Amino acid sequence: MTLHLPAGPALSFGAASASYQIEGAIAEDGRGPSIWDTFTQVPGATKDGKDGSLACDSYHRYREDVDLVAELGADLYRFSVAWPRVIPTGDGAVEPRGLAYYDRLVDALLERGVTPTGTFYHWDLPQILEDRGGWLVRDTAYAFADYAMVVHEHLGDRVKVWATHNEPWCAAYLGYAAGIHAPGRREGGDAHRAAHHLLLGHGLAAERLHAAGCQDVGIVLNLAPVWPEAEVDPAAADGIDAIRNRVWLGPLVDGAYDAGLLRVAPVLAEADLVRPGDLDLIRGSADWMGVNYYTPVRPGPAQPTPAGETRHPETDAYPGVEPVTFVVREPRTDIGWEVDAYGLEELLLDTHKRTGLPLMVTENGAAYDDALVVEVPGVGRIVQDEDRRSYLETHIAATERAREAGADVRGYIVWTLLDNFEWAEGYTKYFGIVHVDPQNQQRTPKASYRWLQERLRG
Ligand code: FCB
Numbered sequence: 001m002t003l004h005l006p007a008g009p010a011l012s013f014g015a016a017s018a019s020y021q022i023e024g025a026i027a028e029d030g031r032g033p034s035i036w037d038t039f040t041q042v043p044g045a046t047k048d049g050k051d052g053s054l055a056c057d058s059y060h061r062y063r064e065d066v067d068l069v070a071e072l073g074a075d076l077y078r079f080s081v082a083w084p085r086v087i088p089t090g091d092g093a094v095e096p097r098g099l100a101y102y103d104r105l106v107d108a109l110l111e112r113g114v115t116p117t118g119t120f121y122h123w124d125l126p127q128i129l130e131d132r133g134g135w136l137v138r139d140t141a142y143a144f145a146d147y148a149m150v151v152h153e154h155l156g157d158r159v160k161v162w163a164t165h166n167e168p169w170c171a172a173y174l175g176y177a178a179g180i181h182a183p184g185r186r187e188g189g190d191a192h193r194a195a196h197h198l199l200l201g202h203g204l205a206a207e208r209l210h211a212a213g214c215q216d217v218g219i220v221l222n223l224a225p226v227w228p229e230a231e232v233d234p235a236a237a238d239g240i241d242a243i244r245n246r247v248w249l250g251p252l253v254d255g256a257y258d259a260g261l262l263r264v265a266p267v268l269a270e271a272d273l274v275r276p277g278d279l280d281l282i283r284g285s286a287d288w289m290g291v292n293y294y295t296p297v298r299p300g301p302a303q304p305t306p307a308g309e310t311r312h313p314e315t316d317a318y319p320g321v322e323p324v325t326f327v328v329r330e331p332r333t334d335i336g337w338e339v340d341a342y343g344l345e346e347l348l349l350d351t352h353k354r355t356g357l358p359l360m361v362t363e364n365g366a367a368y369d370d371a372l373v374v375e376v377p378g379v380g381r382i383v384q385d386e387d388r389r390s391y392l393e394t395h396i397a398a399t400e401r402a403r404e405a406g407a408d409v410r411g412y413i414v415w416t417l418l419d420n421f422e423w424a425e426g427y428t429k430y431f432g433i434v435h436v437d438p439q440n441q442q443r444t445p446k447a448s449y450r451w452l453q454e455r456l457r458g
Contacts, residue, residue, distance in 0.1 A: 002287045003215040004160035005358055006075065006115075006410045011399065013456055014076025014115075014413040015069055015433070016363050018122035018166065020052045021420040023082065025059035029097035032088030034124035035134070035175075039182035048426035055421045057441045062105050064443060068417060068434055070112035072449060073456030077114050078362060078413050079105065080122035080166060081151050083144075090126035091143040099154050106158050118159045119220060120148045120205065122166040123175075123182065123423075130183045135172060135194035141201035148205040152214060161216040163290050163362070164205050168198040169222055169244060178316040180424050189319045192247075192265040196273055199251050199282050206285035220290030220362045221248050223351060225343045229300035229327050237299045239264040239321030244297060253355055255283030264320035289355055290362030292415070293344045293395075295337035299324040333391070335367040335422075335429050341394040348402035348409055358408045361399055365415035366391035367422070367429040373437070373444055383435045383446040392433075392448060414452070418443065 006012035020036045040051030058065050069077045083090070085098030109116045121144065129140050148164065165171065174181035177191035206217045223245050228237035242261040247268075250258050256279060257268045267273055302312055302323035312323035328338045344364065351359060370385040396412055403409050419432035427438060433449040436442070445453075 001215065002161075002358060005216050005288050005360070011396075011403065011409065012075040012411040013452070014074045014078055014117070014411060015072065015417040016078040016413045016415050017058070017065075017417055017420070018080045018119070019082035019085075020055070020122070020124045021416075021422070022056040022058040022065075022418055024053060024055040024057045026053050028059065029085070029101065030088055030095040031082065031098060032084040032090070033127040034082065034084045035127055035130045035182035036124055038127050038130075039184045042184060045184060046424055046426035047428050050421070050426045052421045054441075056418045056436050058418070059101060061441060061443075062101075063108055065417060066105070066108040066112055066114065068443060068445065068449075069109070069114050072433075072453050075115055076117055076411060076413060077109050078117050078119065080119040082124050083121065083147050084124060084126040086151060087147050088126065090129040091146060094150055099151075102151075102155055106155055110158060115161075116159050117161040117163070118151070118155065119163045119166050120144070120151060121164065121171070121201075123171055125182075134176070134183055134185075135197045136176065136187065136190060138197060138200070141197045141204055144201035145204035145208055149208050149212070152209055152212060156212065156214060160214070161218070161288075162209065162214060163218045163220045164202040165198055166220045166362075167222040167292060168195065168202075168219075168248065172198055173243065173317040173319070177319045178313075186316070189265065189267055191319055192267045193273055195247050196268060196278070199248065200278055203278070203281035203285045207281060216287055217285070218288040218290055218360070219248075219252070219286050220292060222292040222294075222363075223248070223347060224293070224295075224297040225347050225350070226297045226299065229298055231301045232299050232324060233301070233322055236302075236322035236324045240297060240299045240318055240324065243318045243321065249354055251279055251282040252286055252289075253283070255279040264318075266320075286355075286357060288358045288360065288410075289351065290360050291347060291351055292363035293347055293361065294364065294366075295328075296340050296343040298327040298329070298338075300327040301325065333366045333387070334369045335425065337367075339366070339391060341398040344395050345398040345402045345405075348399065348407040349405055352402075352407035352409075358410050360411040360413065361409065362411075362413050363415035364392075364395050364412065365431050365433075367431050369430065370446065371419075371430060371435065373435055381444045383444055385446045385448045388433070388446070389448040389451045392452065
């Protein structure tokens with residue numbers, strides 16, 4: 001039984017953010033370096049060569065951001081805590097100035113009547129822990145649970161709904177297999193170790209959070225509907241589903257890694273990795289589940305590689321799976337992701353059936369190139385983003401349909417409030433419902449913000 005997850009008769013609405021994408025102030029108030037600070041310095045790691053050192057400067061401008069959330073009429077604000085701000089050395093002394101930032105943020109939200117929901121890990125691992133092996137080693141899971149407890153002890157009186165990890169698939173497989181996210185490693189099948197340790201960290205934290213009285217411990221997954229193209233090798237399509245979805249759902253729901261997954265990820269059967277008690281700890285540890293959805297996944301037959309080349313970069317993030325090509329149909333957003341609102345409806349229904357857990361759409365949104373800010377006399381600054389507005393409208397409708405069909409979906413949280421640092425894409429993709437001027441960080445609500453505001457305020 002969760003105690004604090006929204007449970008009203010109507011869907012709750014919110015906006016989401018992540019520490020490294022918006023805060024900036026990477027060397028302020030004792031914050032230690034994170035893997036994203038290091039990774040972004042590698043030439044070519046981000047599309048524009050930029051990093052999160054300034055981002056949206058929300059570390060200093062959080063009040064403005066809270067006002068934007070409150071004025072939107074949102075019930076919820078989803079934020080993440082930067083581990084290297086709170087424990088700069090990863091597992092050592094607590095930095096009170098780091099915690100104080102989140103006090104200010106949370107208090108400002110509560111003053112404005114917005115419910116904060118926190119995520120402990122949205123990818124900014126302290127670099128010092130990566131130097132000791134990062135998520136490939138077991139100790140990181142224990143350090144994570146200790147860190148989560150520090151944050152909860154401090155903020156738990158005001159923040160009641162928590163997620164342990166955001167999209168551990170990205171942390172494990174983009175970070176340790178494809179190498180396109182921090183820490184930028186290409187370890188092939190060893191990336192499955194990271195997946196297990198992320199799950200273990202979740203389980204360890206959940207157990208201790210529950211003992212401390214937190215009843216709303218969730219995990220946020222970027223599950224995907226996997227829709228194989230007719231000609232694809234069924235084993236490859238199964239492998240994609242296994243690594244994208246079942247590697248998380250299996251342990252969380254059944255306390256097991258299934259046989260199809262073990263075929264592509266044999267390390268998950270190693271007794272030294274998956275130790276006695278690990279899977280029991282993970283099973284049933286989530287009180288709710290966050291679903292992040294952008295686009296369906298359509299595995300198709302692999303394209304032949306150029307002569308002499310054996311790598312299939314498309315499947316780098318799915319180690320052990322036979323090569324495929326991901327088919328992307330039209331229409332697409334600016335980041336090249338197919339738009340298909342039905343995918344969200346199906347995913348919510350399937351996830352509800354599979355887990356029986358209360359769900360929240362913890363991220364959904366679209367990148368469109370709408371950076372043009374126009375000054376209209378008598379009206380003010382305007383950013384037109386009809387594509388994004390329409391994306392949000394159709395996906396909110398899909399969420400409502402899934403609810404009507406019986407999926408217990410409590411909230412819909414738009415990604416994202418502000419145009420921000422979009423990981424490997426740098427500042428070249430805009431997901432915000434609020435435009436941020438890269439020159440001076442000035443915030444301008446877009447037309448999609450105004451539309452949502454009207455809808456929420458009635
Ligand atoms: C998700 C991330 C989020 C953002 C969106 C576009 O994978 O959780 O931080 O980058 O994609």
